[in-house]
Amino acid sequence: MTKKRTLTGYRPTGKLHLGHWFGNLQNMLRLQHEYDAYYFIADWHALTSDWQDPSRIRQYSEEMVLDWCAAGLDPDVCTIYRQSDVPEVAELTLYFTMVTPMSWLERVPSYKEQREQVTDKDLGNVGFFLYPLLQAADITIVRADAVPVGEDQLPHLELTREIVRRFNNTYGDYLVEPQAIVPKEGARVPGTDGRKMSKSYGNAIFISDTPDEITAKVRAMLTDPARKLKTDPGDPDICPLHQIHKLVSPDPGDIAQWDACCRAAECGCVAHKTKMAEDLVSYLAGFRAKRAELAAKPGYAWEVLEAGAERVRPVTHEVVEKCRELVGVEPKA
Ligand code: ADP
Ligand code: TRP
16 A cells, blocks of 8 residues: 655754754654655745845755754655755646635735734745745645644645645646644743744754753743742743653653642742753753764765655656646646
């Protein structure tokens, strides 16, 4: 039996942080063995927002591949490629522009939010407006069944399903409606300030941070804001320190103890931060060693991307050719 397909992509707009690691990467690691897996660097998506200054997109693309591989993605097991190496995605996006009403794009929540919140970039361009259509094309061009993502991406997945239905109703049942796969733990990893961890909020702990950087960031972390003194009882359920510690601790018994002594006001946040920083540093030690090993191989990431592009092209060619027939620009075979 042929394996089902999975696909996901990250924008190369910065380094990977714990939100990516727990919100998505752990699912990607597992799924590479269960599915025919396609993982790509969404460099055109990065360009939709960073078009005025694209100078770092290539560097971040390279670093992301190193981070992925050091985390355990195996380029011999899954297909790792770069979006811009597969221009068929742009052609499929164009076909999707035909079937998608503008109102569907106008109501995408991330579009509205980013237009309001991002003030240092010009997001009034058509490319940024088309962001979710390009994403729908990324997913459907390999006819992916399952898409591992963090919670924030669910509206994009729903829109993709709507577009696929409209395309199929109009031209014939061919494209696949994808399912989202969201992690049980870590669907929304908090940052050092308690908001969602995001590179754009300046609250991220990067997986490639040095032990000293990690320790300094953990020390400065927000805890339960209602807990001003050590003698005040705290609520671990709303404390970002507890939430991240739960994810990285090797010992559930230790977590239960920190939980209980916080609620009983018997231990302080400073001691907890020291322990959590130690646990986080050792949790990431294996990754750090592997990352250094891969970074020492010149050109490694670009070789991975080139081999991945070779592997994905036959799939994308086939899908685009079929779509050309369906939309009527080529005769039916
Ligand atoms: P950022 O918000 O830092 O720009 P991206 O948009 O590049 O991150 O996210 C890439 C993937 O990682 C997406 O699937 C997203 O849902 C997931 N992700 C990002 N941040 C978090 C977080 N704090 N918690 C859980 N998942 C996250
Ligand atoms: N929109 C995703 C993000 O901001 C990145 C992305 C682009 C993606 N194309 C995709 C994710 C296809 C999953 C599938 O993180």
